[in-house]
Amino acid sequence: MQQILSEQLDIVHLADIARELSVSPQVINNWKNRNKIPYKYVKIIRKIENQSSANNEIKDSGYEFLKQLGQVNNSNIQEEDDIDFKEDLKKIILVAYKLFKEKYKVIVSVTFAFMLVSTIYVLFFAPIIFQTTVSIIPSGGESKSSNISGVASQFGINLGSNSQTDIGSTDLIPDLIKSRSLLYSLLNRKFNIYNDEKKILLLQYLADDEDFSSNKESHKREASMLLSNMISITKNKKNDILKITVSMNNAKLVYEVALAVVEEIDKIQKRITLSRVKEKLSFISNRMENISIDLVNAEEDLKKFRQNNRNIIGSPGLLLEEDRLKRELVSLERVYTTLKSQYEITRIEEIGSSKLIMILDEPEIPVMRLSPKRKSSVLTAGFFGFFISIFLTYFSSFIIDIYREIRS
Numbered sequence: 489m490q491q492i493l494s495e496q497l498d499i500v501h502l503a504d505i506a507r508e509l510s511v512s513p514q515v516i517n518n519w520k521n522r523n524k525i526p527y528k529y530v531k532i533i534r535k536i537e538n539q540s541s542a543n544n545e546i547k548d549s550g551y552e553f554l555k556q557l558g559q560v561n562n563s564n565i566q567e568e569d570d571i572d573f574k575e576d577l578k579k580i581i582l583v584a585y586k587l588f589k590e591k592y593k594v595i596v597s598v599t600f601a602f603m604l605v606s607t608i609y610v611l612f613f614a615p616i617i618f619q620t621t622v623s624i625i626p627s628g629g630e631s632k633s634s635n636i637s638g639v640a641s642q643f644g645i646n647l648g649s650n651s652q653t654d655i656g657s658t659d660l661i662p663d664l665i666k667s668r669s670l671l672y673s674l675l676n677r678k679f680n681i682y683n684d685e686k687k688i689l690l691l692q693y694l695a696d697d698e699d700f701s702s703n704k705e706s707h708k709r710e711a712s713m714l715l716s717n718m719i720s721i722t723k724n725k726k727n728d729i730l731k732i733t734v735s736m737n738n739a740k741l742v743y744e745v746a747l748a749v750v751e752e753i754d755k756i757q758k759r760i761t762l763s764r765v766k767e768k769l770s771f772i773s774n775r776m777e778n779i780s781i782d783l784v785n786a787e788e789d790l791k792k793f794r795q796n797n798r799n800i801i802g803s804p805g806l807l808l809e810e811d812r813l814k815r816e817l818v819s820l821e822r823v824y825t826t827l828k829s830q831y832e833i834t835r836i837e838e839i840g841s842s843k844l845i846m847i848l849d850e851p852e853i854p855v856m857r858l859s860p861k862r863k864s865s866v867l868t869a870g871f872f873g874f875f876i877s878i879f880l881t882y883f884s885s886f887i888i889d890i891y892r893e894i895r896s
Contacts, residue, residue: 595877602873606866614860618739622732622746623849658728662721671712673752746851757844765838772831779824786817
């Protein structure tokens, strides 16, 4: 093989052969020791040999040498690859065993140190986190007062199209939860946190500052950001079910805050809905006043027409005029009746608006903490400590050997 590559490609050293065949020099050395090469590389060398034979540039001895090295057929390819992998794995295991045997004190000490630090952290410094989840179903759908918008559009006034985002839609609720209005409302609520029948503001609990009242606004902004990170919401891709997850360091508090989030969402939705209803009531009331005036005028016009024209049977023009006045009066009566019915419906909606969200699964007081997981944390630290110590000892030995070679 070396003769063929030397004559054809001017390659002499094993490193050059390895570069030409896209393998490492160690692989070439293994082939040389076993006096065998994998079949796929034999095909590459044969291709070079065939090109050289066409130009009569390779001697028969080179071809014979190739045949001796190419004593591998297709059935041996997988076997050769398995042998290489097993030998590499064996070398890695032997190196690790040799390092452990020589530096076991260092390896054990580093591993123990990692586990000790992890144990101290999870016992005394790691924050304790409890988590609970509440599942809700928003009502969504079309607005109950969509008919009012239709009536208003007949008079050229826009109260919002039916495609407007509904306050109970699944797309709007995540933004409501992260809004400052909801977060500030939660911070201003009192909770029985320490089971001593004394309720304190959630803002005071999260601020955790004795000088709380001196800089309340600053504490409120910081606490709202902290609370926002404690609340997360996920939506089921197949339906409209939303899951609100709250994570805090107190099992009872995390349960109460989860319920409070749902209550505050409902309050905000009702407040926005009530504002919209009042706006629509104002519009309907104004239109009813205007239509009532127009209706009285239309009735007076028809009355005067009939008083001034007692006998209109023989006059087609007067009959047409009477029909026009009647149509206008009937049209105004229908509009007034529709507005009156919609006004009563909106009044009912204002007084007894239903919830826009329903609780599917109530939150539960968590029994087990979410984190820290002490056993898994310590075992993970020991695992990483062991392999880091192996790496450090191998690297240090490698550096020492290089230094000795340079000094020698």
